Amino acid sequence: MGYGNYSSAAHAALTASRAHLGGSEVFAQRQCHPLMSPKGLKVRECRDSAEHPDSLGIVFALDVTGSMGDIPRLLATKELPNFMKLLTACGVVHPQLMFMAIGDANSDQAALQVGQFESTAELMDQWLTWSFLEGGGGGTGQESYDLALYLAAQHTDMDNWVQRKKKGYLFMTGDELPYPALSRHHIDALIGEKLDEDIPVEEVVAAAVETYHVFFLIPDLARRKRCEARWRELLGNHTICMESPADTCAVAAAIVGLTEKLIPDLDALAGILSGNGFDREHVGSTVRALQDYAALLKLPQSNYSSSAATPVGKWWKRLFE
């Protein structure tokens, strides 16, 4: 007997944060929650189970730095809780969702926070609550997306890949550039792992792409110019420009549905979304965000969404009149 380490850690985690009072209610954490700290992390597992025999790992890595303003909060409170439901609507039966929060390794105290793969919205919600919104990020126009890519590539283990050679999904959302290379010092400080040298971000992307379909979602058109070109170099048409951050989950769920061929085309997608209570504007902006990606998948162009001004197709019109 005689052990107080976990209790001391828990005590310290709550009381040490006294210096940073004020701020958000949703993200009650004032520092990286011990459960989300990647320190010493070996592997996050996404496993099949009796209840979920055909699991599919989906990672959502959210930029939580200051430049994103209220978007992380909006996603965490309004959008992500519905993500599971939307995935089901898109025909993804056994999603396992993991949430990561990305900061800036050069200026934030929690450059990367990592949850666990969860199969219910309630458990997922918990990781969101535990996330600490730093609001930092520092002036460089770059964030540590490379850490999220590296963690997904090196420290996750998914049955969909191991058992069925089916890739998982990694969605990053943010508005900044990635660092040119993954710093071994950051990896050492963050995970406690020794790398021989820094790894160019291209290589980190390549490693993640081996087991994940990787996407970068830019939350709104105003934020496009900051970073779109660079992400297109890295990810091509897996760079998705949205019109509103409120579309994030619909876009992500749609991407999974389209890629897995659970949704035949964009028109079918529009039907699913409107069937799930999305209003016409929301459906239109979601479908428009996905045009380029649908072209990549060689899906037929949707006949109503070529411009924001006239998001109207034939049956579509009927539905809302």
Place this chain on the structure above:
Amino acid sequence: MSTSRYASVLGLGFGDCGKGHFIDALTRRWQAHTVVRFNGGAQAGHNVVTPAFANSPSRHHTFTQFGAGTFVPGVRTLLVDPMIIHPTALLVEAEVLGRIGVNDALSRLMIDAQCRITTPFHQAAGLLRELLRGAAAHGTCGVGVGETVRHGLEHPDQELRYGDLPQCNPSKARRLLDRLQAIRETLLVEFLPQSPSWSVGALSSEFQTLKDETLAQKWLASARALARHCPPGSFEAIRTQLAQAGCVLFEGAQGVLLDECRGFHPHTTWSSINSPAVDGVAARFGIEAPIEHYGVIRTYLTRHGAGPFPTHDKLLDGLLPEPHNSGDGWQGAFRRGHPDTVLLRYALEAAGRLSGLFIGHLDVFQRGLSLKWCERYSVEPTLPQGPRTVERFPLGVREDLDHQHSLTHMLQRARPLYNAELIRSAPDFLERITGVTSLPIVFCSYGATCADVREN
């Protein structure tokens, strides 16, 4: 007709007897489906080391609230009243387990809605109390278990139970927050008069915790996270879990020599460590089948923290490694001493009905070490004609603290008298134990992992 088997493992020393090690071994051997923690709290530290197997390396974990059978896939932990729950530490422990590959510990956990819970305010007040004792420290683990019990007795209206945590309607949530603030304010008022002299250091930092008005809300968010993962277990759910066919193990925390009534006051813990306590918990949930109770000892005696320890030998401190019990933290030094039959006899009597013994650390002899066998103490007689040696300590009337105090006093002055023959081998040791008690020695352990546990 139930086919369930119920067994408990109780330490017969001052703790660190090897209960975790034996619980892990029994869980595997008897294919237990549930390990029950029923006493103490997060101050327990039950070390389990798994053997390396094929490509997987050996793993180690110090179990404090999760049952020590948790390394075995599928085995559930059940925490029942009167165990004290530290919700936020449970989350930390789950994460630590996750890092060594046990990812589902929280989903295998059930917590009795009746369990009392520790808050940061209890923890801070417990630490303040121990700091203020200075040299007269009782030896605390600093996790707030004692303070939680004490506070609950003095302020029953402020007691928090695990079943209070889940959020329902706003007015109930409000009342819960009010109760947390009441705990904080009660403790704040208690320490306020002494506080002006604490400008910096540990005292001041723990006192800040009591002054922090925002902490209750933050703590609640975190504790509720646990309650969402692991909703409070109803009486019926626990009864069903315990009645399931198969084996249930009751994992005692601490050791009989620290028992709240039988330990050496004031160096005791707020917890009952004896077989009637286990029987009482089981009976509460309608288990009628008899429970096998097993006492655990090490070949040598250990004590972590303050309190008398007649056979303590500094030489052994240097010779016997203790990789998972360090001397730092709140508890103070980890000490080792020779086997002590006076304390063993007392422990056997205080533990209540036992079915047999488990003996750990028999491998010390393989390393060429020999131990001394303490048969009696030499004491200063209290009366001129009084006895000058003591072989056994009388068991007093229950809850007679004066009696326990006098035993502590005697123990502090006792000088151990050793048998002329050193103990040089495991068989020799086992034989000497059979001279003290007629209880069968059921399992012996010759190493750190379940692979080293042998039936005797």
